[in-house]
Amino acid sequence: MSEHKESTGLADEVRDRIAAELDRLRQRRDRLELEVENDRGMVGDHGDAADAIQRADELAALDERINELDRVLRAGPVSNGDGTLPEGTEVTVRFPDGSVVTMLVISIVEQTPVGREAETLTAGSPLGLALAGHKPGDTITYSTPQGENQVELLDVKLPN
Incomplete structure (x- = not known):
């Protein structure tokens, strides 16, 4: 349905x-x-x-x-003409600890499906902004309030 x-x-x-x-x-x-x-x-x-x-x-x-x-x-959500990942994009990343996570890109926090908070990524977040324009295989460094982090981009599936 x-x-x-x-x-x-x-x-x-x-x-x-x-x-x-x-x-x-x-x-x-x-x-x-x-x-x-x-x-x-x-x-x-x-x-x-x-x-x-x-x-x-x-x-x-x-x-x-x-x-x-x-x-x-x-x-509705703001369009992504600003160089961010489009809403509905699925990205799979590997964190330094080896964990692999597939996340759904959303425009605003309120679009987070209940129970899937760890699997969503806002396009304007530090990681969301850093991933824009990259391709699978790239290693991306991004800054957060807790310091610099790094992920490897494994897959990107754009919405239809």
């Missing part, structure tokens, strides 16, 4: 997860917005001011994430 996809190219399960995440983020945003409004005109020490600034920053980040997910629901 094939999964129904909307005109945006998102499977129903993915759309539902994004919609649930949007609902959660909007609820958090509403609560935070009340706190930020209460911060205005409040007189306090530097600690209070720092907390108010942190809440305002979090509010801005929530707005940005809500807008991004809203756009994905309306228009």
